[in-house]
Amino acid sequence: xxxxxxxxxxxxxxxxxxxxxxxxxxxxxxxxxxxxxxxxxxxxxxxxxxxxxxxxxxxxxxxxxxxxxxxxxxxxxxxxxxxxxxxxxxxxxxxxxxxxxxxxxxxxxxxxxxxxxxxxxxxxxxxxxxxxxxxxxxxxxxxxxxxxxxxxxxxxxxxxxxxxxxxxxxxxxxxxxxxxxxxxxxxxxxxxxxxxxxxxxxxxxxxxxxxxxxxxxxxxxxxxxxxxxxxxxxxxxxxxxxxxxxxxxxxxxxxxxxxxxxxxxxxxxxxxxxxxxxxxxxxxxxxxxxxxxxxxxxxxx
Amino acid sequence: xxxxxxxxxxxxxxxxxxxxxxxxxxxxxxxxxxxxxxxxxxxxxxxxxxxxxxxxxxxxxxxxxxxxxxxxxxxxxxxxxxxxxxxxxxxxxxxxxxxxxxxxxxxxxxxxxxxxxxxxxxxxxxxxxxxxxxxxxxxxxxxxxxxxxxxxxxxxxxxxxxxxxxxxxxxxxxxxxxxxxxxxxxxxxxxxxxxxxxxxxxxxxxxxxxxxxxxxxxxxxxxxxxxxxxxxxxxxxxxxxxxxxxxxxxxxxxxxxxxxxxxxxxxxxxxxxxxxxxxxxxxxxxxxxxxxx
Numbered sequence: 001x002x003x004x005x006x007x008x009x010x011x012x013x014x015x016x017x018x019x020x021x022x023x024x025x026x027x028x029x030x031x032x033x034x035x036x037x038x039x040x041x042x043x044x045x046x047x048x049x050x051x052x053x054x055x056x057x058x059x060x061x062x063x064x065x066x067x068x069x070x071x072x073x074x075x076x077x078x079x080x081x082x083x084x085x086x087x088x089x090x091x092x093x094x095x096x097x098x099x100x101x102x103x104x105x106x107x108x109x110x111x112x113x114x115x116x117x118x119x120x121x122x123x124x125x126x127x128x129x130x131x132x133x134x135x136x137x138x139x140x141x142x143x144x145x146x147x148x149x150x151x152x153x154x155x156x157x158x159x160x161x162x163x164x165x166x167x168x169x170x171x172x173x174x175x176x177x178x179x180x181x182x183x184x185x186x187x188x189x190x191x192x193x194x195x196x197x198x199x200x201x202x203x204x205x206x207x208x209x210x211x212x213x214x215x216x217x218x219x220x221x222x223x224x225x226x227x228x229x230x231x232x233x234x235x236x237x238x239x240x241x242x243x244x245x246x247x248x249x250x251x252x253x254x255x256x257x258x259x260x261x262x263x264x265x266x267x268x269x270x271x272x273x274x275x276x277x278x279x280x281x282x283x284x285x286x287x288x289x290x291x292x293x294x295x296x297x298x299x300x301x
Numbered sequence: 302x303x304x305x306x307x308x309x310x311x312x313x314x315x316x317x318x319x320x321x322x323x324x325x326x327x328x329x330x331x332x333x334x335x336x337x338x339x340x341x342x343x344x345x346x347x348x349x350x351x352x353x354x355x356x357x358x359x360x361x362x363x364x365x366x367x368x369x370x371x372x373x374x375x376x377x378x379x380x381x382x383x384x385x386x387x388x389x390x391x392x393x394x395x396x397x398x399x400x401x402x403x404x405x406x407x408x409x410x411x412x413x414x415x416x417x418x419x420x421x422x423x424x425x426x427x428x429x430x431x432x433x434x435x436x437x438x439x440x441x442x443x444x445x446x447x448x449x450x451x452x453x454x455x456x457x458x459x460x461x462x463x464x465x466x467x468x469x470x471x472x473x474x475x476x477x478x479x480x481x482x483x484x485x486x487x488x489x490x491x492x493x494x495x496x497x498x499x500x501x502x503x504x505x506x507x508x509x510x511x512x513x514x515x516x517x518x519x520x521x522x523x524x525x526x527x528x529x530x531x532x533x534x535x536x537x538x539x540x541x542x543x544x545x546x547x548x549x550x551x552x553x554x555x556x557x558x559x560x561x562x563x564x565x566x567x568x569x570x571x572x573x574x575x576x577x578x579x580x581x582x583x584x585x586x587x588x589x590x591x592x593x594x
Binding site for chain 2: 013016017019020022023024026027028030031033034035036037038039041042045050055098099102103105107109110113114115116117118119120122123124125126127129130131132133134135137140141142144145148174177178179182183185186206231234235237238241242256259260263264269272273276277279280283284287
């Protein structure tokens with residue numbers, strides 16, 4: 001009797017475990033092959049002169065790091081990445097918060113406006129980039145058409161090294177503004193109404209309420225947005241590749257574009273792996289900051 | 302704001318002040334809505350009008366927002382300018398396979414993490430959590446070598462496989478599955494249902510909105526994917542739509558904008574239609590992911 005029960009329990013456990021493996025296995029296996037293994041492989045490649053064409057390579061120490069970091073355009077690429085990230089993240093947060101605050105009241109058609117603003121987020125970056133090339137076109141584009149009556153010459157956005165980066169940032173912010181706004185609206189709606197009532201009873205004005213109730217109440221969402229928008233800005237490739245290909249003269253060359261360029265234009269897996277490692281470290285730092293913050297703020301349920 | 306009857310005139314002024322700020326705020330709200338519609342609407346209008354304009358209007362020195370003589374001939378020209386039937390077919394197949402794999406694995410993985418007993422289940426969870434922190438871009442070089450080693454460059458499996466696993470959707474669903482009352486699961490067990498039946502006949506129907514959100518996010522992500530299909534496809538007949546249209550520009554400087562805008566609509570319209578139909582799921586799903594963490 002006793003034994004029978006145990007045998008039954010063991011068999012039941014086995015069945016549970018097999019089910020678990022069948023349900024989780026394929027997903028984990030794919031992560032193993034295409035996420036964990038390549039992470040290690042990347043580190044190996046960074047120290048080798050692996051060539052895509054000859055499909056062979058050997059250990060060359062730190063030479064790839066040296067070549068990548070000391071190349072003349074690398075400083076420019078780091079600055080571009082920094083400028084692109086800081087400018088887009090700041091614009092997304094400030095504009096997103098402003099629009100969210102204004103939309104977060106009982107307005108007719110508010111949900112429609114929210115969805116309209118969100119719609120570019122779900123469209124292909126490559127398609128949006130093409131649309132904006134036409135908008136920016138200095139001879140036939142919308143901005144030209146808009147400025148012409150005022151006698152103002154439209155900038156040669158994508159071929160002028162001073163205007164290419166702002167153009168890319170405009171498109172990127174345009175595409176992702178709806179995302180930031182939607183998250184901010186959700187954050188605003190999660191702030192308990194009683195806090196506002198209490199502040200009002202205490203005689204706090206609109207500005208006081210914003211500083212002492214809204215902003216602190218939004219801080220988890222704000223932090224989430226800072227982290228996710230920084231991470232996605234590091235991955236912004238389609239818009240840059242379609243609109244400028246990193247040009248003119250490296251004016252919009254960022255780390256992710258440089259990675260692509262090293263691998264598929266110069267066929268150097270090793271040097272591309274160095275850039276990939278650098279990107280990974282940068283993104284890891286940002287992510288770990290978030291994890292530490294979450295640990296402090298929210299209990300993981 | 303509720304109307305409150307107040308005694309002193311000072312208090313009354315306070316109430317009027319509040320009402321004035323309230324009205325200003327509402328007006329500003331409508332102004333913001335109008336601005337939002339313009340910010341998004343103008344580029345959209347520019348694409349539509351570009352696609353409907355004749356070349357003469359597009360290359361005129363005084364461009365107008367609205368086409369004077371709308372024509373559909375750009376769509377035909379666009380369709381012939383590149384093998385769009387192939388692009389569509391490739392996009393459909395890779396989206397179907399990629400998003401299908403993601404949704405199935407997200408559902409089964411989340412189910413197992415919540416309802417199936419297994420020693421060290423949390424470790425599995427952490428393994429997935431860590432995978433979420435590795436963006437695709439960081440591992441494209443080794444993945445390219447892996448796919449090349451398997452002789453899958455320029456094939457559907459080559460496009461689909463590296464992106465087929467799913468962490469984010471798994472978390473979204475796990476979060477949702479945890480809110481399903483255990484009684485429901487127990488009732489199914491008492492009825493003699495195994496895990497697969499419980500999953501299909503109890504959990505998935507109950508969690509339908511979350512599954513729909515995951516599916517929509519997967520579908521749009523796969524349909525729009527650019528970097529990986531660009532790298533792993535080598536011939537025109539294997540390109541997906543986003544990669545295919547961006548090559549319409551590559552040929553020379555003098556782009557035929559009417560044709561290219563029409564081609565852009567080929568890519569945008571299917572996703573737009575899905576979004577119009579299901580925007581609630583997508584927008585709310587994204588928002589809840591951020592707030593609930």
